[in-house]
Amino acid sequence: MDTRQLSSDGPKVSEIGFGGWAIGGGWGGTNDAESIRALNVAIDRGVNLIDTAEGYGDGHGERVIADVLKSRAEPLFVATKTPPAAGPWPPSPYCRWQDRYSAAYLRDNVNARLRNLGIDRIDLLQLHTWTRAWNDDPQPLLVLRQLRDEGKIGLIGVSTPEQDQDCVIQLMRNGLVDVVQVIFNLFNQDAAAQILPVAAETGTGVIVRVALDEGALAGKYAADHLFAEDDFRHRYFAGDRMSRTVERVDQIREDVVAFGLADDYTLADVALKFALSRPEVSTVIAGMRTVEQVEQNTRTSQLRDLPPEMLTRLRRHNWRRGVWYSGK
Template sequence: MHTRSLGIDGPLVSEIGFGAWAIGGGWGEHDDRASIEAVHKAIDNGVNFIDTAAGYGDGHSERLIAQVMKERSEDIVVATKTPPADGPWPPSPYCRWQDRYSAAYLRDNIHTRLTNLGTDRLDLLQLHTWTRAWNDDPQPLLVLRQMREEGKIGLIGVSTPEQDQSCVIQLMRDGLVDVVQIIFNLFDQEPAAQILPVAAETGTGVIVRVALDEGALAGKYPADHVFPENDFRHRYFAGDRMARTVQRVEQIQSDMKIFGIQEQYTPADVALKFVLARPEVSTVIAGMRNVQQVEQNTRTSRLKDLPEDLLLQLRRHHWHRGIWYGGKD
C-alpha cells in the first residue's frame, strides 16, 4: 500500500482509505460482524486512514471503528465529521453560522465524537458541509482552531457541499483548513480546474470521496438496476439516472479495451487510478463494508499507474450533469 502526506505537515496515510459510511447503515441491509471484519482486513492490507461521520448511522460507524481500534496496535488516522445543527442541507446562502455551527453546538457535538471513538483527541475533525456565505466570517473554523490548541483536535477540515465545491478555495488560501474533502471522479472532474491546484499551492491535504460514483463506476450494475428503498442509492439513482450512468460507464470500458488493459484492471481500478494520478490527492476513501470490497479496493494500490495517453483519453468522460439530488425524481 503506497502512502501520501495528508497536507504539507500532516501524517503519511494510505492512498486508499476506508470509507465508513456504509458500515453505519443507510446502504441497505448490513451486518456489523461483516463490517468489523472489513475494517480489520483493510488494516491488514495496509490501510491506515479511516473516514467516518456523526451522520453515519447516528454514530454507529464511529462506535464500530472504536471497537476495532481497541484490538489493533497500528497507528491509524481516524477522521470524523460534525454536521451543522438542524436546518437545510446543504446550508442555504441565508443560513447564519450562529444557528448552524455555534461554539456551544460544536463543542457539544465534538464531545460526542470523542466519546464514540473512545479517544481524547480527534486526528481530523471535518465540518460535514459548508456555505460560501460564511467565508468572510468563518467563526466555526476559529472555534475548531481553539479546540486544537486545547488538544481536542489534530487537523481541521471541511467536506465540500456538492453544489459549490469551490467554496473551500478561499478557506485554503486563508489558511483556515488543513484538509479538504472533495468529490472527484471520472464524471466530476471540476476540481482539476482550481481546487487541486490551490491545494498544491497552499499545502492543503485532499481527501477524495465518491471516486466510484457510489459504486456505478465499478461497472457492476445493469441499466435497469434499482436499489432497495432503505439504500441511499435508491434516491441517488432515481428515475433514469442509472440507465444514463451505465451508458457512460460502458464508454469507459470501451476505452479500456482500446488500450488493452481490461484483463489487468477492473473498471473500479481505472476509476481509482484516475483520481490517484493527481499528486495533490492525499487519499481516496472507497466505501467498504465486506472483505470482498476491501480486497478489490486495496489491490488497486499495487497496480501500475495508468499510461498518460489513457489518462488524457479518460478526461472526455467529464459529465456536466449537475447535482443528482436536485434532478428529476
C-alpha cells in the same frame, strides 16, 4: 499500500482510505461482525486512514470503528465529521453560522465524536458541509482552532457541498483548513480546475470521496438496477439516472479495452487510479463493508499507474450533469 502526505503538517496516510459510511447505515442492511472483519482486513492490507461521520448511522459507524481501534496496536488515522445543526442541507446562502455551527454546538458535538470513537483526540475533524456565505466570517473554523489548541482535535477540514465545491478555495488560501474532502471522479472532474492546484499552492491535504460514483464506476450495475428504499442509492439513482449512468460507464469500458488494459484493471481500478493520478490527492476513500470490497479496492494501490495517454483519454468522460438533468 503506498502512502502520501496529508497536508504540509500532516502524517503519511494510505493512498486508499477506508470509507465508513456503509458500515454505519444508509446503504441497506448492515452486519457489524462483517463490517469489523472488513475493517481489520483493510488494516492488515496497509490501510491506515479511516473516514467516518456522525451522520453514518447517527454515530453507529463511529462505534463500530471504536471496537476495532481497541484491538489494534498499529497507529491509525481517524477522520470524522460534525454536521451542522438542524436546517437545510447543504446550508442555504441565508443560513447563519450562529444557528448551524455555534461554538457551544461544536464543542458538544466534538465531545460526542470523542465518546463514540473511544479516543482522547480526533486526528481530523471535518465540518460535514459548508456555504460560502460564511467565508468572510468563518467563526466555526476558529472554534475548531481553539479545540485543536486544547488537544481535542488534530487537523481541521471541510467536506465540500456537492453543488458548490469551490467554496473551500478561499478557506484554503486563508489558511483556515488543513484538509478538504472533495468529490473527484471520472464523471466529476471539476476539482481539477482550481481546488487541486490551490491545494498544491497552499499545502492543503485532499481527501477524495465518491471516486466510484456510489459504485456505478465499478461497472457492477445494470441499466434497470433498483436499490431498496432504505438504501441511499435509491434516491441517488432515481428516475432514469441509472440507465444514463450505465450508458456512460460502458463508454469507459470501451476505452479500457481499446488500451489493452482490461485483463489487468477492473473498472474500479481504473476509476481509483484516475483519482490517484493527481499528485495533489492525499488519499482516496472507498466505501467498504465486506472483505471482498476491501480486497478489490486495496489491490489498486499495487497496480501500475495508468499511461498518460489513457488519462488524457479518460478526461472526455467528464459529465456536467449538475443536478443531473442540466447535463442530459
